[in-house]
Amino acid sequence: MKPLIDCHNHSVHSFDGHQTVETLIRNAEAIGLSVLAITDHSDLSPEVYPKEQIVTTVCGSVDEVKRWRAEHDSPVKILTGFELGEPIDYPELAEEMLALREVDMVLGSIHEGSNGRDFYYMDCKNEPVEYLMGMIHDYYDRLIRLVEWGRFDVLTHITYPLRYVMGDAGIPVDMEQFREKIDTILKGIIEKGISLEINTSGLRQKIGQTLPGKDILTRYYELGGRMITIGSDSHREEHFAYGIPEVQEMLKEIGFTELTYFEERKPKTIAL
Numbered sequence: 001m002k003p004l005i006d007c008h009n010h011s012v013h014s015f016d017g018h019q020t021v022e023t024l025i026r027n028a029e030a031i032g033l034s035v036l037a038i039t040d041h042s043d044l045s046p047e048v049y050p051k052e053q054i055v056t057t058v059c060g061s062v063d064e065v066k067r068w069r070a071e072h073d074s075p076v077k078i079l080t081g082f083e084l085g086e087p088i089d090y091p092e093l094a095e096e097m098l099a100l101r102e103v104d105m106v107l108g109s110i111h112e113g114s115n116g117r118d119f120y121y122m123d124c125k126n127e128p129v130e131y132l133m134g135m136i137h138d139y140y141d142r143l144i145r146l147v148e149w150g151r152f153d154v155l156t157h158i159t160y161p162l163r164y165v166m167g168d169a170g171i172p173v174d175m176e177q178f179r180e181k182i183d184t185i186l187k188g189i190i191e192k193g194i195s196l197e198i199n200t201s202g203l204r205q206k207i208g209q210t211l212p213g214k215d216i217l218t219r220y221y222e223l224g225g226r227m228i229t230i231g232s233d234s235h236r237e238e239h240f241a242y243g244i245p246e247v248q249e250m251l252k253e254i255g256f257t258e259l260t261y262f263e264e265r266k267p268k269t270i271a272l
């Protein structure tokens with residue numbers, strides 16, 4: 001099965017991106033992708049990422065993609081967007097970012113706890129297990145608030161902490177303790193018409209599974225969720241579209257019949 005959509009990708013406009021917009025587009029064309037979204041970082045943590053930096057990132061990325069679209073014909077549908085991190089902490093800044101440019105897709109993300117710590121920068125091995133479980137509870141409380149805020153199109157990587165706690169630190173996490181909170185999140189996005197992302201980055205990382213995994217995706221389907229978006233979260237060429245064909249097979253097994261992407265912030269589907 002050929003990969004159909006990859007709607008979460010970072011270019012060199014992101015502080016941690018290592019592939020140009022042109023490389024992303026050329027690679028999408030080479031594998032016969034139908035839909036590509038370029039979604040550079042807009043992380044609202046002014047102490048870590050100064051506002052000028054995220055404005056430059058988003059404007060640079062969106063303007064370059066729009067310029068490319070105006071100047072080239074491509075068999076790939078190329079979409080603009082950005083990944084809006086922690087908007088619940090800075091709602092006014094989030095509105096500023098949303099008003100900055102007209103885009104196709106806005107991804108909504110949480111990477112930090114309410115203590116301001118991002119799992120990405122933590123050495124989870126050297127933190128007490130209770131502290132980590134407390135932080136994951138807090139993470140899901142923050143995702144609930146993110147969904148209540150709701151000014152985005154796709155909810156990204158909802159098992160983000162597991163990438164670091166289970167994957168990198170090898171600490172087992174019983175997800176049963178978060179089940180109620182995850183149900184609230186899934187019901188919330190279904191009600192609001194927000195799509196759930198299946199992020200394939202975990203397949204190439206120590207955790208070895210998609211974010212979220214098959215259990216949560218199955219629960220989402222049981223609850224009536226049908227809007228599903230695939231993203232590789234690539235930051236470099238070799239990770240682009242990684243694992244997407246196998247993920248498409250898994251989604252079909254669960255019962256999904258189509259994938260969702262957004263064009264001018266309106267949902268569109270493509271048959272699986």
Ligand SMILES: [Zn+2]
Nearest residue numbers: 083109156157
């Ligand atoms: Zn992210």
Ligand SMILES: [Zn+2]
Nearest residue numbers: 008010083233
């Ligand atoms: Zn990302």
